[in-house]
Amino acid sequence: MKFILHIWRQSRPAESGNFRRYELEVSAESSFLEMLDALNEQLIQAGEEPVAFDHDCREGICGSCSLVINGEPHGRHRATTSCQQYMRDYQDQKELWIEPWRAAAFPVIQDLITDRSALDRLIQAGGYIPVRTGAAPEANTIPVAKKVADKAFDAATCIGCGACVAVCPNASATLFVAAKVSHLSSLPQGKLDAERPAKMLAQMQAEGFGSCSNYRECERSCPKQISTENIVTLNRALYRN
């Protein structure tokens, strides 16, 4: 298969970037990232700078990969990370525009790599349960209804990739925060941290994320299908205080 690629190239955070055009032939079975690998091999051979991009596990779970492909974070297939897109999925789109996440809270570092450490600081603001390590009671002393545990899992499955921010017109991280609040508020650890939603939302604002206006684009482009229902849970927890 032959593709025309337009890839965002930016050498440093402070410099302005631009799209550069490449042509590439690649097998339909290659994953999207393997296609970029192949391009990079060619560039190295030619003595040019390869394209920098974040990736690691390549099985859709680490949350590193972060490509916007033809305007869609993580590319064409729903509920799928960039690393799990395959070139066979793009057979009818011979021209591909590949760029980094776009959000003020995620500054571009180089080419397709952005700085997503703001998400770590959101977790540090309260996305944990303050339990001491090494001294917990027997796990089965507090039963949890299967339905509750399953729902908590649905929220906990967020991989922290930031696609929700990248697709949101407000660059809001509300879905990320909501998923964590919703996960932690439904499992047994004694007293709930009633301040958690407020602390995390305040941090969200401080990091330069926008607020939620219910566009629900986040849910549509989330590779783990985190539901906006979690935002309802978040708001309820927020206003209950």
Add this chain to the structure above:
Amino acid sequence: MNETIQLDGHSPKGPLEQRWTQHKYNLRVVSPANRKHYRIIVVGTGLAGASAAASLAEMGYQVTTVCFQDSPRRAHSIAAQGGINAAKNYHNDGDSVWRLFYDMIKGGDFRARESNVFRLAELSTGIIDQAVAQGVPFAREYSGYLANRSFGGAQVSRTFYARGQTGQQLLLGAYQAMSRQVALGHIRHLSRTEMQDLILIKGQAKGIITRNLLTGELVSHLADCVLLCTGGYGNAYYLSTNAKGCNASAIWRAHKKGALFANPSFTQIHPTCIPQHGELQSKLTLMSESLRNDGRIWAPKHAKDCDRNPNEIAESDRDYFLERMYPAFGNLVPRDIASRAVKLICDEGRGVGHEINGQKLGVYLDFADAIVEQGATTINEKYGNLFEMYHRITSEDPTQQPMRIYPAVHYTMGGLWVDYNLMTTIDGLFAGGEANFSDHGANRLGASALMQGLADGYFILPATVSDYLARQKPLADADYPEVAETRLSVQKHLSRLLSAPDPKHSPDDFHRRLGQILWDNCGMARNDHDLRQAIMQIQQLREAYWQQVKITGDNKQINQVLERAGRIADFMELAELMCRDALQREESCGCHARVEHLTPTGEVQRHDNQFSYVSAWRYSGNVSEPILVKEPLHFDFVSPGIRNYQ
């Protein structure tokens, strides 16, 4: 070359079940008021690193953590699918700490220490309690109590799981505990930072040199001790189920500074991976072992059926070979046994799917019977996300036609040699999780990697690191000449990589060639002749590497090619040690199958009289002349028997 000195494992004596308790009592503690004066560096923030950092910081030590990813949450522990073992006996099926201990020792083919393995089994129950308290959403039964499933190598249900994403949930639990300590100022965390070398001051591990992966800046960090929790080195094979970034650099450089490297040839090949489809593939994807609970593995009985649609092959023409060969355990035999059986079938010419190098490499993992028996909803509930994953990658729907699987490099049981306190042979250098060699022997039992990482981090290292620190005075701030020396050698290493005399090929190109040599000669089956050949080929390739590796860009900003090149340089050296270790171990045990040492029926044959030891290698100054140090293994509570799963 052999060395006769004895390695002191510091294993306690006395009844097995009292050893850890007694040992903990004997370990010294640092008073809470003094802990803030001690600094600890933790390299790697996966399950072992994040849990150790969180625990030590909570105790009051000053902790610095380092990871090469952009966030600790991306460590490769996140990708573990299946589950975590614990001897809770919730199912009343006769499980106990003793049984878990025995299953692990037997699973590892009697090549691990009794004391360590028993401690791990003993601590397993506490890990589940800890994780549940942290909010890890384990699977529950309708009663509201925790659910379990069974895993390869065990006849009881002791595996706790969070759908197919257990590693993710456990890692997030540890990461969140760690994040809390970051917010409290007890942990200083550095992302996109890679350890380049270890700083030894008067023979003790007192710091590391790191490279900021964004700016290329080299920074020295001093501390009172260093913990390496950097995972395994399966990526030496190029294609593996590891994340692309997994590497051996930290442990390899520590090895070259004096830490012994134990059992480097023990690489677990996992039976249920999605088969390779092409030449330029970058990685292999694991399908959780838990699938073998309900999936039946088979291959066509006749080679002529291999190209046919599997659904059209009659029941009588199918060979359910694991059930046939191992009736007691069936599809749930341990990983090494299953992997070799699959290889055997494919070598016989009965493989299915893509052809790689002239051979079809794949067998079927079939859910049709389970769907009929239990209903599609139940099966989807259990394995839905794994099915989706398989579907995405192969564009085949496993509910309509059987999955295709083939073994792939998965987990390395070898690593830095550590004593019972998880300290390496360098004073003050600890290794936790997959980075150390302990506990798994020659083969790791499913669902015990997560258990080991967390036991090391939450329970063992907090006690043993404290004991070490109690014997140290906090390091004084001063200009130590060793810091500048180490830094200079790191700079030289990087400059050498950037200035090969005849730059021709990309680092990845060399990596693929190295991987092929290892897979062909030090993979599922090994023999004397091929291992010797491989050692020569690796030496030649290494020489070519330093002459011809082509790295673009410079050392002043993100340079992913340079990062990879440094890691591959280390794999080039480690690969030779892996082959040398495999060559000297003239027996078959666990995942190490020497074809000269198989029974007539193809089962592995140990030689306990000669090889009941840990092979620990000392760096002599020349990568090709490592010195073998043997740590004998003593079995006082179990008698090493034939590993029979029939």
